[in-house]
Amino acid sequence: MxxxxxxxxxxxxxxxKKVILRTVSLTAITTVAAVSILAGCSNTTTGGSTSTAGSTGAGGAAAKQADWAEQNGLNKTETVEELYAKAKQEGKVVVYSQSSRIKDVKATFEAKYPGVVVEAYNMTTNDIVEKLIREQGAGVYNADVVFVKDAGGTVSSELVKKNIVYKYLPSDLAAKMIEPYKSQSPGLVPYFSLxxxxxxxxxxxxxxxxxxxxxxxxxxxxxxxxxxxxxxxxxxxxxxxxxxxxxxxxxxxxxxxxxxxxxxxxxxxxxxxxxxxxxxxxxxxxxxxxxxxxxxxxxxxxxxxxxxxxxxxxxxxxxxxxxxxxxxxxxxxxxVGPSYLYIANKAKNVSAAKLLIRWMAGEADGQGEGFKPFNVQGSWSTRTDNGRTDQPAIDKLNVWKYDPEFFYNNAAKxxxxxxxxx
Structure with a gap:
């Protein structure tokens, strides 16, 4: 009909209706196969050998990317004061977001941290996947923070496993989160919806x-x-x-x-x-x-x-x-439909990216205003200290678990x- x-x-x-903070002209990916083709198109061939952003072939690209993540302290917990001092030197943070509510985050973040501008792109998750694969395949590293759902396991398989995006979950935030989001998730999950x-x-x-x-x-x-x-x-x-x-x-x-x-x-x-x-x-x-x-x-x-x-x-x-x-x-x-926060590979504004992710995750005390746009009825916080009481608790929801591997392997079919x- x-x-x-x-x-x-x-x-x-x-x-x-579609809220766009900055216009991005893209064609949505509608099949996992199409995403895989894009990933293949981003390969570079030299002397008969082929390497991708996440391969372990010529040049050890994957190892180098892992080194980048470690060198930039994605496994560390730094104070807000330390991050803000560095973020002011960077001056901005670029976000690819699957939610139009990023505009509300932008407003509160810039008010809290003067001198750091949020450059926000509101797109579908499919568009974000395509854009990241194309950009990083061409050696362009524009994004700092990536805010997405998994889209049939595509993000887990095409971005996470290939080191195009990285998990950043500082210990003071992880301490407040419930499982499986505390230690078993590929990215920081501030909330999920259905x-x-x-x-x-x-x-x-x-x-x-x-x-x-x-x-x-x-x-x-x-x-x-x-x-x-x-x-x-x-x-x-x-x-x-x-x-x-x-x-x-x-x-x-x-x-x-x-x-x-x-x-x-x-x-x-x-x-x-x-x-x-x-x-x-x-x-x-x-x-x-x-x-x-x-x-x-x-x-x-x-x-x-x-x-x-x-x-x-x-x-x-x-x-x-x-x-x-x-x-x-x-x-x-x-x-369950988790929303993930990642730091993009070779992000230019790493400290600002960490600061923004902390803000969007509610900060250490759970009260950060960056989480408020997402703490709405019909969404469930993954933390123990800032959930809603006007809907069933997480442990009372009769839901199926999200299985990125099954979804990715069966989406095309x-x-x-x-x-x-x-």
Missing amino acids: ELNGILNNGGAHLQM RSIFYNTDANKTTPITNWWDLTTPEWKGKVMFDEPLQSADTMDLFLAMVQNAEEMKQAYKEKFGKDIVLNGTENAGYEFIKQLVKNDAVLMKSSDDVVEGIGKSTQAKPPIGFSASSKMRDVVEKKLKVNTTYDVKPRISV LREFWLKLQ
Whole structure:
């Protein structure tokens, strides 16, 4: 169904919204294969040997990059005063950010640390991956801080493992974090969000669904909205989690319909759910904003339902949306969607980058204003000292774990499956 089809029925017409602090012209990567090709295109060949930014071939590039990280103290904990003194000499810090809320971070950081300017680029994670691979493959080191999600394990596989970005987690911040983010994460994770189900509160006093398979029934035909997965890494990650946990999806089907699932040419219950959802005339939207506003502003007697970024709950009051989300869906409500902070390889403003990451992570006491734009309803802090109390605690969330290796190895296959459904 077309975007306007469902929205116009409710008297609302929405347009795609995108906040850009600095215009960057890029073509989004929509397949893991495309990212790999870009990485291959950035290779340099000399005398018949080939080396990439993360290879251990000619020149020992990977070893040199690891030396750079150690030489620049990415494994050290320095005081804020020490970092600020050095950051003022650098004068700025360049951030590639997957969130438009970086503009709020910029404002508070520059007020806290006069003399250090935040140069912020707001892009999709796919665009950030492409830009970093192209730039560093050409010997251009523009970024200092990289703020991204993993995008189907692409960041872990194409940036982290190839030493294009590095983890920076000072000990005084790590001491306040919970596992697995304290010691097992490839980057500093200040918070995570989910892809969760939203419903219209005018038409429903409580959630109208309790099982993901509810969305495949005739009751919701043509009324389920979500971001187009080839444009939304978070939606694709949710589908990948369902494929990975197909046995749970299979059991949820039996609980819903009282019988065993019969696969219709699909590999497992995860793929079958996606197929049935699409065949139920799912409504593909351009952005998370469009999904939540389409549900919350609908005037239809039977408003649409959908799933989108859980952090959009912050818009309920501001945009006067009649919408709520549910945390009780079988087999699980969603997959964890961590947001990562990294320092880019050969960053020119390392001290300012460290200072900014500390700021965005809430600083040692958890009260740093740089974390406030992200400490919203629908996001969960990974620290023990600054979480919210108006939503379920982390240990009460019935969610799937994020598995970057599985997602990376299966993303291309799922994308091909998705394209065949269209």
